[in-house]
Amino acid sequence: CLKFGAWRRWLAHLVRDQGVTRSNRVAPIFLTFLFIFSCYADDNSAGSYNGPTGLMNIPSGNVLEGNEQTVSLHRYQIKYTYGILSLLEIGAKTSLENISTLDSITKYFNFNAKIQILKEEQLFINLSAGIESSNVYCTIDKCFKELNNTTVYLGSGTSRFNYFFVGFSTYIDSFLRIMLEYDGQDFNIGGRLALSNHINFDLYFLGIKKMFNLPYLNDIINNNIIFGLSYSEYLNI
Numbered sequence: 599c600l601k602f603g604a605w606r607r608w609l610a611h612l613v614r615d616q617g618v619t620r621s622n623r624v625a626p627i628f629l630t631f632l633f634i635f636s637c638y639a640d641d642n643s644a645g646s647y648n649g650p651t652g653l654m655n656i657p658s659g660n661v662l663e664g665n666e667q668t669v670s671l672h673r674y675q676i677k678y679t680y681g682i683l684s685l686l687e688i689g690a691k692t693s694l695e696n697i698s699t700l701d702s703i704t705k706y707f708n709f710n711a712k713i714q715i716l717k718e719e720q721l722f723i724n725l726s727a728g729i730e731s732s733n734v735y736c737t738i739d740k741c742f743k744e745l746n747n748t749t750v751y752l753g754s755g756t757s758r759f760n761y762f763f764v765g766f767s768t769y770i771d772s773f774l775r776i777m778l779e780y781d782g783q784d785f786n787i788g789g790r791l792a793l794s795n796h797i798n799f800d801l802y803f804l805g806i807k808k809m810f811n812l813p814y815l816n817d818i819i820n821n822n823i824i825f826g827l828s829y830s831e832y833l834n835i
């Protein structure tokens with residue numbers, strides 16, 4: 599049961615007192631709306647902040663199914679990922695922040711690809727290797743169905759991964775997944791809400807250690823709180 603009076607006071611506080619930017623003011627209102635209707639949701643594929651399918655900022659050990667495509671938007675990061683033969687996914691990412699020309703879009707344009715080597719259904723774990731911009735990585739995950747479908751993620755990679763990343767996720771209900779990870783640089787925590795067979799909504803704190811160094815709530819909201827949507831659909835070709 600939601601306490602709508604408390605929600606309204608919190609939203610008013612964000613808008614009036616904290617000086618929240620206009621792009622972030624609508625997000626808590628949208629979140630309230632989503633929680634009201636989330637009871638009709640199922641889980642589905644979702645993109646991570648940097649593009650590949652996964653948790654918040656780390657890739658998972660599986661890939662999209664054949665002809666499955668996902669469009670994701672996290673803050674200003676927009677991504678498209680496509681699955682080939684349930685063995686390979688390829689994608690692209692760019693930033694929409696402060697864009698004014700086509701050149702400014704292509705400046706932040708990056709490709710990513712991930713190939714699945716082992717599948718959990720046949721060989722106990724998911725194992726994949728991939729490339730993301732200048733980052734090369736290898737990642738595994740394992741789902742423990744007896745522990746409420748808790749999944750553990752572990753991987754190694756270059757550049758931003760600093761050779762080690764780890765994470766886990768577990769379901770609070772059939773439509774809400776709680777996530778925690780270390781992405782090689784910082785810790786991230788949040789949730790993923792399945793709104794339908796096609797849509798996921800993400801809300802998480804990106805960069806917990808950095809967040810504690812920010813002096814104002816407005817800085818945390820504008821830099822560390824990430825709202826995202828992922829839409830997945832099969833391409834009929």
